[in-house]
Amino acid sequence: DTAVSQTPKYLVTQMGNDKSIKCEQNLGHDTMYWYKQDSKKFLKIMFSYNNKELIINETVPNRFSPKSPDKAHLNLHINSLELGDSAVYFCASSQLAGGEQYFGPGTRLTVT
């Protein structure tokens, strides 16, 4: 059973398009996160939701909008994609804010 899953695994799209990445966790955790990992493997937190409420919103362009329909899901919608958005995006979850985080397998986004 996959604990944290993301779809799609790979996403190739053109500049200017709008795309979404979905994340689901079956761990019963209260907190979910989105991270961006660049080509140098640096992991940067983008957003965090606790019980469907936004608790962290780092300096991210407002083209990125997270949505949490329920505790088990956190989706990431990206408008007007740019070349610099190309990266691997990871979803993670933790029992509580400030706890051990468990990561999904990542979504590799390539913008051409």
Added chain:
Amino acid sequence: GQQLNQSPQSMFIQEGEDVSMNCTSSSIFNTWLWYKQDPGEGPVLLIALYKAGELTSNGRLTAQFGITRKDSFLNISASIPSDVGIYFCAGYSSASKIIFGSGTRLSIRP
């Protein structure tokens, strides 16, 4: 802003050698987490540390939460080929603020 300095950036070792890496910061952290990432996969949690001075093992891995709360180290004993990967430290300065180190890339000399 807050930064975590992770070192070394990369290391080549012989199979069977012990490995040591660390993370330091000018800020205090409440929790330290150590992860390993294999190519094409998400980071996997290895060890979590919650108290200053805490020393925790997970098989051949041992990690410590520094007394000053500004550093942590990870040791791997008797390395094997499957230890190859990128190791990340991460620290929480508060329940909502986590920061990751830049990673240590571990490779094994043939």
